[in-house]
Amino acid sequence: xxxxxxxxxxxxxxxxxxxxxxxxxxxxxxxxxxxxxxxxxxxxxxxxxxxxxxxxxxxxxxxxxxxxxxxxxxxxxxxxxxxxxxxxxxxxxxxxxxxxxxxxxxxxxxxxxxxxxxxxxxxxxxxxxxxxxxxxxxxxxxxxxxxxxxxxxxxxxxxxxxxxxxxxxxxxxxxxxxxxxxxxxxxxxxxxxxxxxxxxxxxxxxxxxxxxxxxxxxxxxxxxxxxxxxxxxxxxxxxxxxxxxxxxxxxxxxxxxxxxxxxxxxxxxxxxxxxxxxxxxxxxxxxxxxxxxxxxx
Numbered sequence: 001x002x003x004x005x006x007x008x009x010x011x012x013x014x015x016x017x018x019x020x021x022x023x024x025x026x027x028x029x030x031x032x033x034x035x036x037x038x039x040x041x042x043x044x045x046x047x048x049x050x051x052x053x054x055x056x057x058x059x060x061x062x063x064x065x066x067x068x069x070x071x072x073x074x075x076x077x078x079x080x081x082x083x084x085x086x087x088x089x090x091x092x093x094x095x096x097x098x099x100x101x102x103x104x105x106x107x108x109x110x111x112x113x114x115x116x117x118x119x120x121x122x123x124x125x126x127x128x129x130x131x132x133x134x135x136x137x138x139x140x141x142x143x144x145x146x147x148x149x150x151x152x153x154x155x156x157x158x159x160x161x162x163x164x165x166x167x168x169x170x171x172x173x174x175x176x177x178x179x180x181x182x183x184x185x186x187x188x189x190x191x192x193x194x195x196x197x198x199x200x201x202x203x204x205x206x207x208x209x210x211x212x213x214x215x216x217x218x219x220x221x222x223x224x225x226x227x228x229x230x231x232x233x234x235x236x237x238x239x240x241x242x243x244x245x246x247x248x249x250x251x252x253x254x255x256x257x258x259x260x261x262x263x264x265x266x267x268x269x270x271x272x273x274x275x276x277x278x279x280x281x282x283x284x285x286x287x288x289x290x291x292x293x294x295x296x297x
Contacts, residue, residue, distance in 0.1 A: 001043025002275060004202045004255055006174040010120050010151045012077055014250065015271045016204065018048040018259035022058045025263030032065045033072075038265045040075050042272050048177075048204070048259050049114070050081035050125055051106050063115040078116055079204070081125040081155055081177075082106035098124055098131035103139035107148055122149040123177055127161045133168035140171050153177065155204075159195040166199075177204035180256070182225060182245045182287050183213055196254050208249055208258040208271070209242055221291055228290040236277040246274035248287050 002014040017039050027035060049059050059080065066073055083098050083106075085091050107122055122143065124136065143149040152169070154162060155177035166173050176196060178187045184207065187193055196203045209215075213222060214229070229241035238244055249256045250271070260271050289295055 001045075001272065003045075004257065006121065006202065007151050007172075010077065010174070012046040012079075012121070012202075012204075012257055013044050014255075014257055014275060015042075015044050015268075016046040016048050016079070016257055016259045017044050017268065018206070018261040019058050019062060020048075020050070020053050020206075021261045022061065022263070023054045027263060029065050033069065035263065035265060036065075036072060039268055040072065042269065044268065044272065045075055046077045046079060046120075046257075048079045049110070050084075051110055052081075052084050052086055052125070055086070059110055059113040063113050067115055073116060077120040078114065079121040079123065079177075080110045080114075080119055081123040082110070083125040083128060096126055096128040096131065098128040098136050098139075100135040100139040100142070103136065104142060107139075107143050111148060118147060119149045121151050121153055121174060123153045123155045123175070124157075124165075125155050127154075127157050133165050136165060137168040137170065140169055144171060153201075153204075155206075157192075159191045162192075162195055162199075173199075173201070175201055175204050175257075177206060177259075179207050180205045180249060181208050181210040181214075182229070182248050182291060183210035183222065185288070185291065193252070193254050202255040202257050205249055205256050205258040208260070209245055214241065214245055221293055224290045224293070225287065228286050232279070232283050232286065235283070236279075238277055239273065240270065242270050243274045243277065244279075244287075246271040247277040247279055248284060250274055251277075251279040251284060 003011045005011045083096055085095050085097050087094055140152050151174045152171050153173050153175035157176050180187050229244045232244050233241050249258050258271050260268050262268050
């Protein structure tokens with residue numbers, strides 16, 4: 001497994017285990033511990049969460065599974081997010097909240113639920129169009145000073161949103177967690193990935209297999225993509241086209257960090273295997289061309 005340094009204090013594994021669909025795994029506590037042990041044995045040490053996952057239940061479930069297992073916790077880096085508020089008895093609509101009080105409260109809640117001493121990377125889950133960046137900067141300052149968070153970043157931020165927030169923050173934003181896959185190239189084309197290169201940060205990638213559409217869609221461009229993925233699979237000796245889809249991301253010079261959300265170890269192995277297959281520029285653009293249906297400009 002490869003690892004990337006985000007700060008002098010924080011490094012992440014090149015593949016991350018995501019807990020967004022944790023409730024769908026339907027694992028008992030003992031099964032979940034055994035699964036996490038297998039994941040750690042693969043070298044995947046980074047766990048991705050958010051306060052809202054599982055309707056605000058997953059962080060606590062994770063903490064309960066790992067209660068008393070400091071031997072496993074010591075091997076992990078924990079990433080989590082805040083900023084989205086779902087409708088509830090206390091919220092009439094879904095909205096964003098990046099006030100100083102909310103950020104600190106959610107960070108402290110995540111620490112308590114997961115039964116950990118510090119969050120390695122704390123992200124704002126969405127840009128907040130009503131947010132005051134001075135309040136965000138103050139929250140980050142207080143959490144860092146208290147030793148509750150080691151580093152900070154964002155998720156789903158466009159370049160201008162990232163630059164604006166960074167201009168207020170004393171702490172360097174260490175990542176931007178965005179959607180990208182062989183079927184979702186928007187963040188390559190809107191400058192988001194280039195901004196990561198500009199700032200020497202590694203983007204985290206959610207939905208790296210496009211929600212499974214590379215296997216299931218009957219759209220013409222997806223069929224064309226599958227043919228090209230199969231050609232490259234055979235060229236490099238990979239076992240499956242999803243390994244090539246992961247390799248497409250992992251080969252990029254931005255040092256992308258894809259998140260796999262599977263609760264089955266055979267599927268978690270796919271992006272790890274993909275690290276063995278760096279794609280050539282020709283192979284990378286074969287995939288781009290198949291999806292777009294035209295040659296590059």
